[in-house]
Amino acid sequence: xxxxxxxxxxxxxxxxxxxxxxxxxxxxxxxxxxxxxxxxxxxxxxxxxxxxxxxxxxxxxxxxxxxxxxxxxxxxxxxxxxxxxxxxxxxxxxxxxxxxxxxxxxxxxxxxxxxxxxxxxxxxxxxxxxxxxxxxxxxxxxxxxxxxxxxxxxxxxxxxxxxxxxxxxxxxxxxxxxxxxxxxxxxxxxxxxxxxxxxxxxxxxxxxxxxxxxxxxxxxxxxxxxxxxxxxxxxxxxxxxxxxxxxxxxxxxxxxxxxxxxxxxxxxxxxxxxxxxxxxxxxxxxxxxxxxxxxxxxxxxxxxxxxxxxxxxxxxxxxxxxxxxxxxxxxxxxxxxxxxxxxxxxxxxxxxxxxxxxxxxxxxxxxxxxxxxxxxxxxxxxxxxxxxxxxxxxxxxxxxxxxxxx
Amino acid sequence: xxxxxxxxxxxxxxxxxxxxxxxxxxxxxxxxxxxxxxxxxxxxxxxxxxxxxxxxxxxxxxxxxxxxxxxxxxxxxxxxxxxxxxxxxxxxxxxxxxxxxxxxxxxxxxxxxxxxxxxxxxxxxxxxxxxxxxxxxxxxxxxxxxxxxxxxxxxxxxxxxxxxxxxxxxxxxxxxxxxxxxxxxxxxxxxxxxxxxxxxxxxxxxxxxxxxxxxxxxxxxxxxxxxxxxxxxxxxxxxxxxxxxxxxx
Numbered sequence: 001x002x003x004x005x006x007x008x009x010x011x012x013x014x015x016x017x018x019x020x021x022x023x024x025x026x027x028x029x030x031x032x033x034x035x036x037x038x039x040x041x042x043x044x045x046x047x048x049x050x051x052x053x054x055x056x057x058x059x060x061x062x063x064x065x066x067x068x069x070x071x072x073x074x075x076x077x078x079x080x081x082x083x084x085x086x087x088x089x090x091x092x093x094x095x096x097x098x099x100x101x102x103x104x105x106x107x108x109x110x111x112x113x114x115x116x117x118x119x120x121x122x123x124x125x126x127x128x129x130x131x132x133x134x135x136x137x138x139x140x141x142x143x144x145x146x147x148x149x150x151x152x153x154x155x156x157x158x159x160x161x162x163x164x165x166x167x168x169x170x171x172x173x174x175x176x177x178x179x180x181x182x183x184x185x186x187x188x189x190x191x192x193x194x195x196x197x198x199x200x201x202x203x204x205x206x207x208x209x210x211x212x213x214x215x216x217x218x219x220x221x222x223x224x225x226x227x228x229x230x231x232x233x234x235x236x237x238x239x240x241x242x243x244x245x246x247x248x249x250x251x252x253x254x255x256x257x258x259x260x261x262x263x264x265x266x267x268x269x270x271x272x273x274x275x276x277x278x279x280x281x282x283x284x285x286x287x288x289x290x291x292x293x294x295x296x297x298x299x300x301x302x303x304x305x306x307x308x309x310x311x312x313x314x315x316x317x318x319x320x321x322x323x324x325x326x327x328x329x330x331x332x333x334x335x336x337x338x339x340x341x342x343x344x345x346x347x348x349x350x351x352x353x354x355x356x357x358x359x360x361x362x363x364x365x366x367x368x369x370x371x372x373x374x375x376x377x378x379x380x381x382x383x384x385x386x387x388x389x390x391x392x393x394x395x396x397x398x399x400x401x402x403x404x405x406x
Numbered sequence: 407x408x409x410x411x412x413x414x415x416x417x418x419x420x421x422x423x424x425x426x427x428x429x430x431x432x433x434x435x436x437x438x439x440x441x442x443x444x445x446x447x448x449x450x451x452x453x454x455x456x457x458x459x460x461x462x463x464x465x466x467x468x469x470x471x472x473x474x475x476x477x478x479x480x481x482x483x484x485x486x487x488x489x490x491x492x493x494x495x496x497x498x499x500x501x502x503x504x505x506x507x508x509x510x511x512x513x514x515x516x517x518x519x520x521x522x523x524x525x526x527x528x529x530x531x532x533x534x535x536x537x538x539x540x541x542x543x544x545x546x547x548x549x550x551x552x553x554x555x556x557x558x559x560x561x562x563x564x565x566x567x568x569x570x571x572x573x574x575x576x577x578x579x580x581x582x583x584x585x586x587x588x589x590x591x592x593x594x595x596x597x598x599x600x601x602x603x604x605x606x607x608x609x610x611x612x613x614x615x616x617x618x619x620x621x622x623x624x625x626x627x628x629x630x631x632x633x634x635x636x637x638x639x640x641x642x643x644x645x646x647x648x649x650x651x652x653x654x655x
Contacts, residue, residue, distance in 0.1 A: 004526075005519045016507040316503045319464060320517040320565070321492020323485040399464050403499070 006326075010333035013310075024302040025342035027295025028382070032346025032375045033353060035288040036367065040354040042281030044365035049273045052196055053266050059233045060132055061098065061240060063087075063226040063247065064262045081222035082251060082260045090250040091228065097239035099231050102126035103223040105213050109180040111161050111206060113172075118164035122155070122179050122206040124213025125227070132229045135207075140173045140188030143209050151211040155184040158203040159192040179206060182216050236265050285371075292375070295342070296382035303335050303390035314394050315402025328395035335387020336380060343379035347372055410473070411572050411605045412438035412461065417470035419456050430456040432628035433470070438607065440572075443599045443639075445608045445616040448625035455577075457625065458609050462495055462575050463487045475572045492520050496566025500578035502558045504550040510537060510561045511546040517569045536564040539602075540594060556587035563594065567604075574598070576608045580615055586649060592618045592642035618642050 014021045065082045083103070091101050105124040110117045129135070130142055143154050157172055166172050172186045184206070193202040214220055230239035240263050247261055307314070314327055322330075350372075354365045419431040431453045438444055448454040459465035460472060463479055464487075472479045475494055482490060491497075496517075504513045514533040518524045524532070537543055540560040550558050559579060566574050576595070580588035596618060598604045608619060616622045617640050624632035 002522055005522075009519060012508065012512065016505070312503065313505060316499075316505075317516070317520075318488065319462065319491060319497050321488050321520040321569075323488040323520075325485070326488075326520060400459050403464075403503070 006329050006333050007337075009330050010337055013330070013334055014337060020302065021338055024299055024338050025345065027298035028292065028339050028342030028379055029295075029346040029349055031288065031292030031295040032343050032379060033349035034291055035285060035375045035378075036347060036350025036371050037353045037357065037365075038284035038288045039281060039371035040350070040365040040367045041357060041363060042277065042284055043368055044358075044363060046274055046277040046281065047366055048364040049277060050270055053270050053273070058266050058270070059230040059236055060266050061228045061230055061236065061243065062264045063228070063243065064264065065222070065224060065260070081220075083223040083226055084221060087223075087226060087247055087250050090246050091226070091243065094246045095228075095239070095242050097231050097235045097242050098228045100128040100132050101226060101228040102129040102132055103210050104129065104225040104227055105210055105218060105220070105223055107180075107213055107217045109217075111165055112178040113165040113175065116165045116167070118161055120158075120161050120204050120206060122208055122213055122217070124208055124210035124217075126210060129207070129227060132227045135193070136191045137188045138191045139171075140186070142188055148209040148211050151215050152209060153182060153184050153212060153216070154187045154208065155179070156188040156190050156207040157186050158190045158205040158207075160201050160204040161206060162189065179208075180217060184208060230265075233267075236267055240265060289378075292378055292382060296339070296386040299335055299338055299383060300386035300390060303331060303387055304393070306334075307331065307390050307394040310394075311397065311402045311405040314397050315399050315405065318397070318399035319403060324395040327397075328391045331391030331394050332384065332387050335391065336383035339379045339383030339387075340376075343376050346375065346379070350375075409440045410437050411440050411442075411475055412436075412607075413471075413473040415471045417457075417460065417467045417472060419453075419460060419465070420468045429628055431460075431467070434625075434628075434630055435470075436623060436630065436633060438573075438605060440605055441599070441603045442621055443596070443606045443608070443619040444621045444623060445610055445619040446623045446625060447609075447611060447613070447616050448631075449611065451627075452625040453628040454609055454611075454625050458575065458577055461573075461607060462497060463491050488520075492517060492569060494572045496569065496571035496574045498559070498562050498566050498574060498576040498579045500581040502550070502555075502562045502582075504558055504561055504565075506551070507549055509547050509549055510542060510553070510564075513550070513561055514564045514568050516565060521569065532568050533564075536568040537561070539567055539598070540564045554587075555583050556590055559583065559587075559591055560594065563591075563598075567598070573605045573607060576606065578610055579608065580610070580612070586646070588615065589642050589646045589649070593646055596639075596642050 063083065085103070088101060088103055091098065095101075102125050106121055107124070108119070108121045111120050123129075126148060127142055127144055130137075137156065140156070142156065143152065146152075147154055157177075162172055165177065166175075172189065174186065176183050176185050178184070190203065190205070190207070196202050210223070228239070228243065230236045244259065244263050247263075248259065251260060253260065317327060351367065354367055357363050358365050414437070415435050417431055417434045418429070421428045421430060434457065446454055446457065456465070460467055463474065466480060474490065477490065479487070479490070505516070511530070511533050514536050515529050518529040518532060534543070534546070537546065540563050542557060542560050542564065545553065545557065545561075550561070553561065563574075580591050583591065592615060595606055595608070599606050606619075608615070610616055617636070619636065620639050621633070621635050623630055624634075
């Protein structure tokens with residue numbers, strides 16, 4: 001029997017019981033729909049984490065003054081003082097895989113404008129820092145190398161700080177605010193970046209030349225961090241190795257001594273966070289996959305009922321010339337048509353529910369082609385797998401018995 | 407000129423039921439020529455159903471030979487039997503056995519779907535022609551539930567005709583119908599037999615129905631009790647005309 005005839009026969013048989021066919025499909029529809037939606041949500045969150053980190057600069061390398069063994073006692077990294085201007089000079093002179101480097105110091109304190117104040121932190125950095133962190137200015141100008149040399153009392157201001165100490169919408173540029181006791185002139189406004197992946201407000205910040213923060217606020221010659229950007233995302237690893245070696249030389253560490261600093265890249269963070277979100281995707285997919293199997297069992301159940309109920313029809317078909325394999329193919333085709341139609345509707349439902357999630361909850365989602373293809377293939381396989389046994393039962397009926405079945 | 411459509415030689419069929427062997431057919435021989443209208447009669451237990459199953463190639467004899475249109479059925483496989491049924495036999499059942507919620511035309515097309523030599527357009531044409539032969543040309547799109555019992559049986563006859571079989575095998579085809587409708591069906595059968603020369607084997611237990619055929623084979627306890635040729639058969643059409651009025655035929 002030709003395939004077209006086969007499909008015609010199976011379609012007609014399904015048409016005779018539309019509601020039941022639909023209810024049988026429902027399991028598959030829900031299964032496929034949830035696989036697609038779950039994978040889309042998982043992929044979306046993975047991508048959004050990646051994007052946020054990229055926003056911070058994926059080729060950014062951070063050096064932190066690290067804890068070190070000091071007479072058997074480990075000291076917290078931030079209080080450890082190892083990074084100095086000597087390191088910056090060495091890095092600028094010796095490193096070929098990094099393009100820009102900036103020291104960083106941080107101080108917490110109150111930003112004050114007249115009667116208003118707001119607790120925030122001030123980062124003391126070099127002008128290159130803006131490039132390294134991919135920060136841009138919404139308004140005003142950045143400070144320059146000259147400001148660094150003169151320890152100028154100028155700063156860049158983040159949106160959150162503006163909202164709190166300039167609540168009436170005045171333009172802060174040119175205004176003088178105080179950070180602790182020191183007056184700073186606001187020369188630029190940072191473009192808002194929002195919250196980062198860890199829930200920190202990236203706009204709650206003041207940025208000033210590092211010399212200013214070091215000399216006028218902290219009275220320290222040490223840096224808490226060094227930021228650098230690798231020439232390219234691909235050479236990040238080489239850059240890390242190179243920087244580590246330069247810093248070890250600069251700190252005169254013997255080969256048996258541990259590093260007194262830590263070099264980190266965004267890659268590590270991305271990998272960690274992606275793997276967490278990847279795990280979540282796998283988990284969701286497994287749950288959705290289980291519902292697909294349940295849908296398959298639903299098909300098998302209905303096909304069994306259908307074979308029993310249509311015994312007389314099977315007998316008739318056999319008596320007018322259907323061979324066992326024709327009957328087998330017919331029932332198999334019915335099961336496959338149910339599962340594939342269910343799959344198509346499921347894909348649409350998946351698309352729709354993904355859109356609804358994006359629009360109502362604002363979650364980022366990405367529908368991957370692979371999840372669509374995969375769930376489709378699984379559907380067809382499910383149909384054949386769960387449809388085969390009932391179909392085989394039908395094909396082995398004795399036409400005489402089947403015709404007489406009541 | 408007459409050709410043997412059926413040739414049955416010393417046919418025996420035994421069933422093993424547990425430790426007992428049931429002899430349903432105990433040696434039957436007869437031939438049917440093309441164009442004959444044969445009724446097979448017998449009370450229940452006479453082996454009539456078993457014979458019918460064998461004639462319809464649904465079952466095979468234990469001993470003996472059965473040639474259908476020159477083909478020895480005994481040696482065929484399950485699939486070959488199915489193909490033989492598809493090409494050479496048209497079944498008409500007591501309970502019509504039409505597919506529910508399926509139009510008359512699609513029901514009639516059904517046997518041709520299992521014949522891969524017939525194209526879709528030819529299938530449709532032949533189905534329409536078969537429905538014309540049973541005078542249901544205007545009922546293509548009706549489903550069985552929209553048809554009366556007699557009309558349903560006529561659709562079933564059209565289905566039996568559509569593959570142009572060498573033999574129409576009817577199993578108590580009038581059993582579920584009232585006498586008027588039975589006569590209508592018999593009139594149709596006689597017409598098909600007379601005008602188109604269709605060979606018809608009709609199984610029944612009603613002597614009244616048997617009287618419309620040209621030959622009656624009476625079975626009893628698995629043997630042929632009587633094989634009578636009826637020289638002047640009754641005309642179902644005349645009987646129908648002599649029935650009291652209110653005729654909607």
